[in-house]
Amino acid sequence: MDPTLLIGDIVERDVSEIKKPSFPDAPPTTTGFPQHKQRWKGSAFNQQRAKAAAASAAGAGSSADAGGNLTGTVQDNRQNFEKAERKRIDQENRQRLDAMTPQEIAQAQQDLMNGLNPDLVQRLLQRAQIDEPTGPSPFDPPPSEEIATGEPAKEEAEAKDQESKPTVAKKSVSFKDVPEDFDEDKEPAQIPDDLMAATDLRNESTHFPGPPKVADLDPSDPDFLENLHKKYFPDLPADPSKLAWMAPIPTEDSVADKESTYYPHPEIPVSALRFDFRGRFLSPRVSRSIPSSKGLHHHGEAPEAAGYTVSELARLARSAVPAQRCMAFQTLGRILFRLGNGEWGKSIHDPIAMGVWKATKDGRVLDTLNEAAMVEGGHRGSKAYAMEALWLFEKGGWREKVQGR
Numbered sequence: 001m002d003p004t005l006l007i008g009d010i011v012e013r014d015v016s017e018i019k020k021p022s023f024p025d026a027p028p029t030t031t032g033f034p035q036h037k038q039r040w041k042g043s044a045f046n047q048q049r050a051k052a053a054a055a056s057a058a059g060a061g062s063s064a065d066a067g068g069n070l071t072g073t074v075q076d077n078r079q080n081f082e083k084a085e086r087k088r089i090d091q092e093n094r095q096r097l098d099a100m101t102p103q104e105i106a107q108a109q110q111d112l113m114n115g116l117n118p119d120l121v122q123r124l125l126q127r128a129q130i131d132e133p134t135g136p137s138p139f140d141p142p143p144s145e146e147i148a149t150g151e152p153a154k155e156e157a158e159a160k161d162q163e164s165k166p167t168v169a170k171k172s173v174s175f176k177d178v179p180e181d182f183d184e185d186k187e188p189a190q191i192p193d194d195l196m197a198a199t200d201l202r203n204e205s206t207h208f209p210g211p212p213k214v215a216d217l218d219p220s221d222p223d224f225l226e227n228l229h230k231k232y233f234p235d236l237p238a239d240p241s242k243l244a245w246m247a248p249i250p251t252e253d254s255v256a257d258k259e260s261t262y263y264p265h266p267e268i269p270v271s272a273l274r275f276d277f278r279g280r281f282l283s284p285r286v287s288r289s290i291p292s293s294k295g296l297h298h299h300g301e302a303p304e305a306a307g308y309t310v311s312e313l314a315r316l317a318r319s320a321v322p323a324q325r326c327m328a329f330q331t332l333g334r335i336l337f338r339l340g341n342g343e344w345g346k347s348i349h350d351p352i353a354m355g356v357w358k359a360t361k362d363g364r365v366l367d368t369l370n371e372a373a374m375v376e377g378g379h380r381g382s383k384a385y386a387m388e389a390l391w392l393f394e395k396g397g398w399r400e401k402v403q404g405r
Contacts, residue, residue: 270355333389340396
């Protein structure tokens with residue numbers, strides 16, 4: 001409100017009648033919503049184009065009658081030309097065939113058959129049989145006779161059709177008169193020869209063929225995988241390499257057991273050394289004595305031995321399963337801490353320590369740990385274990401001992 005307004009400036013007026021507000025009546029619609037109203041008629045460019053199109057349509061309508069006769073004449077000329085050309089080509093072909101001997105015609109047909117695809121030739125022959133109209137048969141009577149005879153000719157044709165059709169014997173069923181007092185449950189006067197008692201049927205074997213019987217599978221059998229394939233998958237190709245992990249563990253001190261990579265030989269490669277979840281070294285004899293309930297056995301290079309090698313842990317560190325990555329990060333961190341702490345050698349001249357470090361570099365363990373520790377998002381537990389493993393590696397002090405080696 002204007003602060004300068006005074007009471008004397010107010011003027012009162014008499015209002016005789018108050019006019020009520022009114023709204024325009026909209027036409028009824030089927031959808032219940034008001035119809036769209038077009039508020040402009042289009043641009044000037046569109047209006048000019050519409051006028052030009054109407055003018056051209058009017059001019060074309062006047063010239064359509066004049067051009068219609070010309071179009072019809074062109075089409076008739078084209079049809080006459082095609083018909084004459086077809087007739088000329090057919091005449092040339094017939095003249096060429098008349099000039100050839102039967103031997104030349106047979107030779108030409110043989111060359112065509114040899115040069116074309118047999119399937120294409122078969123389709124062309126079928127198409128020729130469909131397209132070509134059937135000509136008059138030499139056995140048909142002349143047209144004059146058919147007209148003279150009239151109805152008798154039709155009767156003879158119908159008689160020939162009936163003779164050509166094979167006669168089918170009609171089936172009939174007859175029932176013997178059965179007396180009203182016939183008892184179906186009464187014992188027959190004479191027992192049929194092929195009637196047998198139900199107890200006798202049990203002794204006879206059925207005539208249906210059955211599959212060949214395979215002996216029960218024994219997991220300790222050396223041919224267990226072969227018998228498994230024969231019994232359940234006889235139609236599939238056999239690949240023993242893919243089923244090697246299912247093979248039973250070889251017995252102790254057997255030939256297969258002595259070929260294992262972690263058999264207690266006098267010399268074992270450092271890359272085959274195994275560790276437990278705390279990062280402690282497991283000798284071959286200790287590894288074989290640990291029960292499988294400890295969770296250290298797996299389907300690796302030596303399934304009978306417990307523990308994990310550095311290369312196996314490096315593969316698990318790149319697993320898609322977060323639980324496997326967490327276990328691998330935690331175990332690798334403890335192994336690197338014990339390596340720097342000098343449990344397997346305090347200098348770079350110790351073969352066991354350098355062997356473990358070489359396996360770590362070959363598996364790119366530090367690169368995997370750095371990548372997992374710096375990743376944004378993802379599994380937080382695996383990221384925490386990766387950071388812990390890097391901290392244990394720095395805490396052990398092996399980096400200063402190696403000095404970039």
